[in-house]
Amino acid sequence: MATEEGEINQNPAKLCRPRRSSAESASRTWVSQKAEKKTKEKRIKVILKKSEEERTEEERALLETSEDVVAELARRARQRQCVKKKMEEVEDSAEVLAVKTTQLSEAISQARHLVVYTGAGVSTAASIPDYRGPNGVWTLLQKGLDVTTTSLVDAEPTLTHMSLVKLQEKGLVQHIVSQNCDGLHLRSGFPQDALSEVHGNMYIEVCTKCKPENVYTRLFDVTERTAKFRHDTGRKCHRCRRPLRDTIVHFGEKGAVDQPLNWKAGIEAADDADMILCLGSSLKVLRRYPFLWGTDRSKALRPKLYIVNLQWTPKDSQATLKINGKCDEVMKMVMDRLQLDVPVYQRSQDPIFSLAIQLKSAELKTFTTKMLQLSDMCNNNTDTQILTDDLKPVCDEQLVATSPGGDTVKQDRDSKDDVKLCTLKPGWFGKGCRKRVVKRRRSSQVSIECVKEEVKEEGMETEETTSVPVSQPGQ
Numbered sequence: 354m355a356t357e358e359g360e361i362n363q364n365p366a367k368l369c370r371p372r373r374s375s376a377e378s379a380s381r382t383w384v385s386q387k388a389e390k391k392t393k394e395k396r397i398k399v400i401l402k403k404s405e406e407e408r409t410e411e412e413r414a415l416l417e418t419s420e421d422v423v424a425e426l427a428r429r430a431r432q433r434q435c436v437k438k439k440m441e442e443v444e445d446s447a448e449v450l451a452v453k454t455t456q457l458s459e460a461i462s463q464a465r466h467l468v469v470y471t472g473a474g475v476s477t478a479a480s481i482p483d484y485r486g487p488n489g490v491w492t493l494l495q496k497g498l499d500v501t502t503t504s505l506v507d508a509e510p511t512l513t514h515m516s517l518v519k520l521q522e523k524g525l526v527q528h529i530v531s532q533n534c535d536g537l538h539l540r541s542g543f544p545q546d547a548l549s550e551v552h553g554n555m556y557i558e559v560c561t562k563c564k565p566e567n568v569y570t571r572l573f574d575v576t577e578r579t580a581k582f583r584h585d586t587g588r589k590c591h592r593c594r595r596p597l598r599d600t601i602v603h604f605g606e607k608g609a610v611d612q613p614l615n616w617k618a619g620i621e622a623a624d625d626a627d628m629i630l631c632l633g634s635s636l637k638v639l640r641r642y643p644f645l646w647g648t649d650r651s652k653a654l655r656p657k658l659y660i661v662n663l664q665w666t667p668k669d670s671q672a673t674l675k676i677n678g679k680c681d682e683v684m685k686m687v688m689d690r691l692q693l694d695v696p697v698y699q700r701s702q703d704p705i706f707s708l709a710i711q712l713k714s715a716e717l718k719t720f721t722t723k724m725l726q727l728s729d730m731c732n733n734n735t736d737t738q739i740l741t742d743d744l745k746p747v748c749d750e751q752l753v754a755t756s757p758g759g760d761t762v763k764q765d766r767d768s769k770d771d772v773k774l775c776t777l778k779p780g781w782f783g784k785g786c787r788k789r790v791v792k793r794r795r796s797s798q799v800s801i802e803c804v805k806e807e808v809k810e811e812g813m814e815t816e817e818t819t820s821v822p823v824s825q826p827g828q
Contacts (some may be wrong), residue, residue, distance in 0.1 A: 397422055442663035445677045453676045454683055457630075457659055458672070458690035461525055464628040469517060470645070471531045471538070474633020474662060475680045479508040481535055504724045505555065505574060510541035510698045513632060516684040519693050528622030528647065532634060534601055535714050539613070541698065549619030551608065553600035556705060556725075559610050560590035560597055562732050567592055568612050570708040572725040575599050582608065587719040591710075620644050627657040634682045636666040700727060 397419060400412045408416075416423060445453065461467060473481070518541050520526040530549045531538050536556045538548055558575045560567040567590055575586050576599045584598040600610050608614045623629075623645045633640075639645060647655040657673045660666055661683050669675050676683055688695050705725065 393419070394422060394426065398426060409692075418516075437815065439665040441821050443677045444663065444679070450676070450678055450683070450686070453674060453678075454686040455690060456674055457661075457676065457683070458687045460628060460657065460659060461520070461630070461687065462691060464525070466622070466625045467520075467628045467630060468622045468626040468656075469526055469529045470629060470631045470634055470636075470639055471513075471517075471529060472534060472632070472662075473533060473637075474636025475511060475513045475559070476508065476533055476535055476537055477633070478511040478513070478681045479681075481505060481508050504723045505535055506725045508535060509700070510537045510539060511681055512695055513680040513684045514538060514541040515696050515698055516688050516693075519688070519696055521547060523693065525691075527625075528619065530619045530623070530639075532638060536705070539708075540703050542702070542704055545613070545615075546618065547622075548613070549615040549622075550600075550613040551616065551619065552602045552614075553608075553610075554613045555599075555601070557600050557613050558586045558588065558597040559600060559612065560593060560595060561610060562593055563590060564596045566611050567598060567708045570705060571712075572705065572709050573720050574722045575720070576601055577720055577722050584609075588716050591713070622646065623656075629656045629658050630682075631658070631660045631662065631666070631668070633662060634666070635662065635664060636668050638662075640667050688777065 397416065400408060400416060401423070403412075411651060423618065444450075510662055515535050517538075519524055521529075521543060526545045528547050528549070529538060529543060530551060532552050534551070534553050534555050536550075536554045538550065539554060539556070555574045555576055556571050558569045558571065560569075569588075569590075575597075578587050579585070579599045579601065581603040584601070586599055588597045589595060598610070600613060602608045602614070608616065624647075626647065629646070643649075646658075658668060658671055659674045659676075660672045661676045661678060662681055663677060663679065666675075672754065685695070730785060
């Protein structure tokens with residue numbers, strides 16, 4: 354007792370410093386060991402990059418005593434290579450493509466109830482980037498790069514969109530389930546009751562307070578002010594005066610509106626399907642909806658699966674036929690073999706102009722993005738939308754660019770740089786992914802700093818106090 358009091362008198366700081374609990378000591382020790390493990394892995398990575406002749410005796414000895422770390426690093430390398438290979442875009446040769454498209458056209462003509470699932474790949478020909486391709490939205494944002502594209506309002510339905518319209522008219526396609534938010538299926542003239550846009554439509558906003566829901570189709574991107582978990586568009590319902598919301602379903606969200614998602618019709622179509630055609634989709638999202646794949650049936654009674662995509666999909670092994678090709682090229686060959694003419698898209702016949710709800714004067718200031726217009730609408734007012742000279746949206750002579758901070762900048766086509774592309778980040782087009790990337794990077798940097806501080810503090814306190822045996826968390 355006297356000895357302990359003497360130590361306290363010699364070192365008064367011990368009296369002020371609270372005793373560390375066993376759990377706290379174990380946590381700090383675990384953090385320190387984790388940092389040491391990371392350092393060791395980095396050193397072994399450098400050694401493995403050297404040839405056998407360049408390695409020193411000390412480095413060889415470290416590899417021999419760290420076989421488990423070497424095996425783990427090799428496993429990670431194989432996994433990265435496998436992921437990289439799945440991301441590669443592969444195209445079938447002309448001979449193989451001819452054979453496969455013949456098989457696909459025969460299957461379409463013989464199908465009793467054909468349902469089509471479409472992804473971003475059907476819109477790449479309209480200058481809308483996909484998500485997981487080499488130059489896709491998620492791929493670029495994961496690398497910290499901006500997404501540069503033309504205004505999505507400038508996009509028009511592709512040959513694939515128009516081919517599906519023709520197939521539906523001929524009774525060969527019964528329903529489309531689309532993951533795309535670009536509204537091109539609607540604009541192609543595909544019937545709305547046979548279309549399920551399960552991730553929303555950039556042209557549609559709804560009032561969920563009205564029963565049934567009041568749907569407002571617009572001629573501009575309604576998601577300018579929206580984002581994940583924030584869906585108010587800044588306009589109000591003409592009937593109940595409550596806020597309107599967009600229809601976009603972001604990653605991590607569940608669809609909260611009836612239209613244009615139309616899940617009920619999509620599920621009913623999938624239940625009756627004897628053939629499923631997937632066009633331009635990685636299927637990494639759709640595969641999570643078991644009711645779309647007939648998994649409640651026996652394998653013999655499940656619909657036959659046909660996939661057209663340049664990249665690997667998780668459903669490839671279950672497909673009756675996988676075609677590695679571009680959607681427009683494949684559908685052109687299929688339509689030729691079916692002896693069907695592909696209708697040409699004409700903006701004057703675009704159904705969105707007849708579906709669009711008239712804007713009120715007070716709503717003209719609620720958006721700044723480009724408006725979808727007919728060829729003669731840049732200089733004239735329309736019956737579909739109320740426009741004034743000072744509030745008229747940007748016409749074809751201008752492009753709208755959204756800076757990383759969200760500010761909108763108008764750029765003339767006649768400028769000396771002849772700008773044709775702009776950086777656009779509406780609420781549904783990559784904004785959520787970029788936030789996750791920034792958050793992940795920021796959290797990893799904080800973790801590294803915390804480890805450094807923990808190790809430094811542990812070392813300083815070890816010099817002042819005697820060490821206490823601790824165990825790993827969970828032991």
